Amino acid sequence: MKTMKQSLVCAALLAAFAVSTTVVAAPLPAFTQQADDLVRLPGGGWLALDKHGLHLFDAKGREQDSIAVRAKQLDTRIDGKQVLAVFLEADTQRPVPVTVDLQAGKLTRLAPFPDATFSVEASCLYRDAQRLDHLFLIGKDGQAEQWVMQGEQRRLVRKLALPPHVRHCRVDDGAKQLLVSEGNLGVWAYEAESEGMGKREAVALRRPYGQLDGGAGALAVLPGGVAVLDAKADRLHLLARKDGRWTASAAQTVDLRVRKGDSQLALDQGQLLLRGKNGWQSRTLKWQAQSAQVLPLAIVEPQAQTEPMARQGDAADDPAIWLSSNPADARVLGTNKKQGLLVYDLQGKQTQLLEVGRLNNVDVRQDIDLGGKKVDLALATRRDDNTIMLFSIAASGELEVAASFATGLSDIYGMCLYQPKTGGIEAFVNDKDGTFQQYGIGMADGKFSATLLRSFKVATQPEGCVADDASGRLFLGEERRGVWTTSADAAKPDALAMVLPVGANLTADVEGMAIYHGRNGAPSYLVVSSQGDSSYVVLDALAPYKVRGRFRVGFNLQAGVDGIDGTSETDGLEVTSSNLGGAYAQGMLVIQDGYKRLPDGPQNFKYVAWRDVARALKLD
Template sequence: MMILNNMKKTVLCSALLAAFCISGTAQAAPVASNAIPSFTQEAEELARLPGGGWLTLDKHGLRLFNAAGQEQDRIAVRAKQLDTRIDGSKVLAVFLEADTQRPLPVSFDVQAGKLVKLAPFPVPAFSVEASCLYRDAQQLDHLFLIGKDGQAEQWVMQGEQRSLVRKLALPPHAKHCRVDDGAQRLLVSESNMGVWAYDAESEGMGKREVVALRKPYGLLDGGAGALAVLPGGVAVLDGKADKLHLFAHQDGRWTAQPAQTVALNVRKGDSQLALDKDALLLRGKNGWQARPMKWSGKAETQATVAIIAPQAQTEPMARQGDAADDPAIWLSRNPADARILGTNKKQGLLVYDLQGKQTQLLEVGRLNNVDVRQNIQLGGNKVDLAVATQRDDNSMMLFTINAGGEVAEAGRFPTGLKSIYGMCLYQPASGGVQAFINDKDGTFQQYSIGLEGNKFSATLLRSFKVATQPEGCVADDANGRLFLGEETRGVWTTSADAARPDALTMVLPVGAHLTADVEGLAIYRQPGAKPDTGYLIVSSQGDSSYVVLDAQAPYKVRGRFKVGFNLPAGIDGTSETDGLDVTSANLGGAYAQGMLVIQDGYKRLPDGPQNFKYVAWSDVAKALKLD
């Protein structure tokens, strides 16, 4: 069956949807019942093609017809569950081989009129009742497979590659599903209950919404049957296939139009729907019929954001759940020997190389945030230090890093805070190193770290407070400024000099560019660049994006990006990021202009414990057209 591809305006306004695209609003006109050609009447499922042709699935197999009704090609197979995606004259179709339930993708050019079999998906490990396609913002094609008992999987395809993205738990007895690409919404029809909406995007925890329920809880008689995506809504046949319901999604709510009576006379669960220009096609006992619509819904789309593929990822955490939190980058004299330090909130501190391989684990308790400074003049020596917040005892922990990148615990200092949380280091021009530590109640403490002999010390310099919960912060050493994130309000700046404090100034509020929670912060400045240059990178956790803005007033926003799939490398994107760090150092290869390390809240491709992703700064600069 045909599904609207809402990802591109050009696709929306193709011949397939011409009647819907009048100033972005759907306006239907009556369609004669004889608009469906007779040669399609034996089809169990069908899709209208650009130029007036048809793709049908019947007892003879998958068949391709031109607008004149001439059969151009066929694949002889006993099959079910047809879904398509159209881009101009290019068509992708996927169906299930009935005997094995193996999903079989097929591509073709409407003008060429030849079906081309693509590499199949593996045979599912469960009995599939429903399947549907999804084309994401990267223009990658996904396939959802749903079992009778609620087992479900999301796969992604690129070329000959077929990769499991994640496993899902969906309603049992689901016989139909469809995806609204523009809204990134998976719609599932649970035959005995109703229609549910889920996030089609695999990153993040996802959410579920009720679209429509069976009587007496809702309007559907006997549950839910076949689905078809409409611009900004969905068409649903009830379980008895006696009524056609149209539901619009607007302002986060689903609203129903008056139901239309239909007479399909099919067994419960055997109904089918397809979309054809300005009409819905319904399959009944006597074949297909066209049903004209009056529809005013507007297609939903996501804001356009640059998507960047990661270059590498770390080995996963040794703990499940919300474990990974914050990374920090340590640079070696040999760039290839750089290290990434990452906190595990359930275990301690981990150390990785540039390939993502774990080189060390320090099981020192529940660490939250970590930061690194190098070549610090302390006690007549130059040292490299990492500092982290320890949530078990609300202490500040110090670690030394030797020339080989080996990390060792060096001290632990109580703070007196009740719920220690985030931190960052500051290396003033006058020398030494200082630490900013914060508490969930908004309190910030600034410490000076000292060294006498082999013993470190921490001296409190000042305290101040923000109104609500903070976490991420970063110090701009070159300019003596502190940037801090108040999770629900935005990014502030203040003086990093404890002797010359100033009032907090808002840099970037939560709003158009930034979605709460505000999390990780980092500063990118090219080696040798002037202090009045550089970029501030902010983790916008609420929409799994990253904002890049100038690190100096007036803090111009340069753009936003997300991290998506790198399928050839088997790496998923990032979501719900806590901490991040960046360096401008030339680390070689893809990282010649530096690298960005990002915590990933949900590991996919396949599912697994959390980890960190490595992104080449050159890819960020190119995507956002940075200097």
């Protein structure tokens, strides 16, 4: 966290830059003039990449170390006196990371990346909020890959489709944007975060679509914006991004005299460096745009993940947790909207599949007194015929279909269960039109029944809900508006009251929610999926419902063979405070992941230890 705060301070200091049309009179050091790429280092030294290799110079211009190699595409990340550099070997097109020891004046090659499967034209680094270093590789034909590195590990995160004819790219870490220069068209901005579907913005396009002459060349990231040379490298464009829009200042004429596509830009302590036929020249910056000051969210790592869905696309939706007398034998239930209900063990291995149709939400209650005996049940909404499906759960954790009930709804969606203190079991189901129905589930002579107890409605589309059996409150999510609460007792209804509106802490859509029941008098918490920004909100489960914090789920590169990616665009989630042993001694949170990475694959569910959430948010 300290490092992230330091980065924000550095960004704020850099944000005082701007542009003057006057070339600075003081020339750059002579040794820089043959370099194809330049990077100013802390303390005044330089990294220079030329046709003979990578060179490290101190502030007095003395060469301290070098790596002999034919290379191109130098990019760096600097954190205090720690410097990471990556270049592309020209012959193999293989990315090679290098650490720079400023105190010892040494360059050290790290383990290279695997050979590329396509012709790499551009590469650039990205350091994410988790402080993990990523590398984007882009081919001339638009093929692209995102890799993550940690120590000696090099892992493919995802494949991307980017524009063809890209020779330059840079990443704005603060804005989490990958900027690519499409030579014959212009500059595009993509989401650098791998989780999620991704978005694209046009930054600057060639005429007649924009102001660039002939397309785009080299890029340099500025705080809150970007500097771009046009394709002929004779005009410099400066663009700022504010409130989701890109605005350009007046273009400036430059005299670089380089071939189309051979231009280069770099940033140096308040100056913009431009490479031309006769070496590098500099221009003073008086840049007024500010980097977005986004407070970092806590990040927790998943401990395990389930096997992927057997269906591609938007398939996984909502999980539930069944507890065994032996904690290690607990089961996670997960719906597949294209197939049915799946069951997993605590290692994420699938133990059962019930192909019963397009199930959406699922919930579990145990030790229910029905028909004179104790039973464990799971209920789910089936969208094929707008019914409630009921499953019985054996002591072994095996499920089987027990019954189904018509609801009369036209587009059934979410559901949750309620176990009143007086006994029995009740189910809340909802429709996309905002209708909620509450059913009492009964059993006589071995047959289950469902009796409608009440109906009510919210103004717009709901989905997720959870009932707190201890307090008798129902919490429900209206996707575009926020989280409401009302009495879960059908005989004592009360008006809906807003608990957490969409706003600073919650980004639409409001999706899954669950209750963490504190043990031995400890507080209980409501956990809500903030789908719009792939985060999770934790608030008190009792009035006044104070927000305790927000977090995201990041990568765990140490888990499993390939590591585990984070979560994004979550639909459903579930949590238990029961001691499931090991990392889950304080409980477990199960989260649906909208996009499976490391590598790409069908959706699945991630397991998060509650101890990690509690530690990250400083919960009681």
